[in-house]
Amino acid sequence: MLIYSAIITGFGLGSMYGLLALGFYVTYAVSNTVNFAQGSAMMLGAVLAFTFSVTLGWPVWPAVLMSLVLCAVWGVLVERVGVRPFVKRGSDAWLMATVAIGIILENVVLFTFGKDPRGMPPSLLTTEGFYIAELRIQMLQVVIPVVGLSIAVALHLFSYRTKYGKALLAVVQNPEAARLMGINVTAAIVITFALSGLFAGIAGILIAPLFIISSTMGTLFGIKAFAVAILGGITNAWGVMVAGLVYGIVEALITALLGSTYTQIVTFGLIIVALAVKPHGLFGTAGVKKV
Numbered sequence: 001m002l003i004y005s006a007i008i009t010g011f012g013l014g015s016m017y018g019l020l021a022l023g024f025y026v027t028y029a030v031s032n033t034v035n036f037a038q039g040s041a042m043m044l045g046a047v048l049a050f051t052f053s054v055t056l057g058w059p060v061w062p063a064v065l066m067s068l069v070l071c072a073v074w075g076v077l078v079e080r081v082g083v084r085p086f087v088k089r090g091s092d093a094w095l096m097a098t099v100a101i102g103i104i105l106e107n108v109v110l111f112t113f114g115k116d117p118r119g120m121p122p123s124l125l126t127t128e129g130f131y132i133a134e135l136r137i138q139m140l141q142v143v144i145p146v147v148g149l150s151i152a153v154a155l156h157l158f159s160y161r162t163k164y165g166k167a168l169l170a171v172v173q174n175p176e177a178a179r180l181m182g183i184n185v186t187a188a189i190v191i192t193f194a195l196s197g198l199f200a201g202i203a204g205i206l207i208a209p210l211f212i213i214s215s216t217m218g219t220l221f222g223i224k225a226f227a228v229a230i231l232g233g234i235t236n237a238w239g240v241m242v243a244g245l246v247y248g249i250v251e252a253l254i255t256a257l258l259g260s261t262y263t264q265i266v267t268f269g270l271i272i273v274a275l276a277v278k279p280h281g282l283f284g285t286a287g288v289k290k291v
């Protein structure tokens with residue numbers, strides 16, 4: 001029973017990791033850059049949802065919608081301030097810039113939201129559930145995988161089955177040729193960063209009822225999500241999501257069988273081994289360099 005419970009918990013957590021990791025995928029696939037403030041964006045989604053729905057007393061759906069809009073705006077701000085100026089100069093300093101912006105956001109939230117952790121009040125998603133083999137499953141534990149997998153499938157189909165999706169993937173391969181084909185490269189990159197913020201916001205809102213909400217809650221989640229993105233092959237949306245599920249289940253099983261003390265040691269150790277065997281990720285492919 002303990003193993004079954006861990007698998008169900010890990011499936012939900014893994015979906016959240018995969019959803020966060022999709023934010024790394026969309027920006028890398030189009031701009032060859034990533035948003036290392038992704039974990040902070042997840043925290044922002046949780047904090048905004050709590051502020052609007054609990055502190056200000058808004059109805060749930062307007063609170064969720066406004067939180068997601070602001071998370072997308074945050075993603076655009078990260079691209080405009082922390083990525084674009086450095087990419088234009090051919091510098092890789094955007095790596096540190098996005099990290100710094102995430103730290104700034106965490107401290108702003110610390111001063112405004114407060115340092116005391118908060119918890120979301122009970123809702124239908126956490127109080128209602130059903131039983132499978134005497135194991136109770138919350139509705140939220142079903143909603144998180146459904147949302148994550150649906151977004152992964154939609155992204156995969158959009159990227160490889162639609163004309164505009166293929167055009168976006170062409171941006172990173174040859175920006176000048178993409179411009180000649182009528183693609184607004186700058187707008188395409190901005191959209192991907194908005195999507196990365198949106199995905200992080202969705203993950204934060206979904207995970208908020210299961211964890212305490214604080215300014216630092218996104219740090220470790222962001223690190224794990226980036227590890228998942230690399231493990232899955234960061235250029236493969238479906239692979240990233242599957243890697244998230246694998247990571248979440250393995251993490252939950254280790255916690256259940258060995259204890260939380262060994263969770264991070266063993267899971268990150270396994271990631272190192274996996275990448276040593278498959279350097280381009282479980283579902284990634286080696287890039288082709290033209291000489």
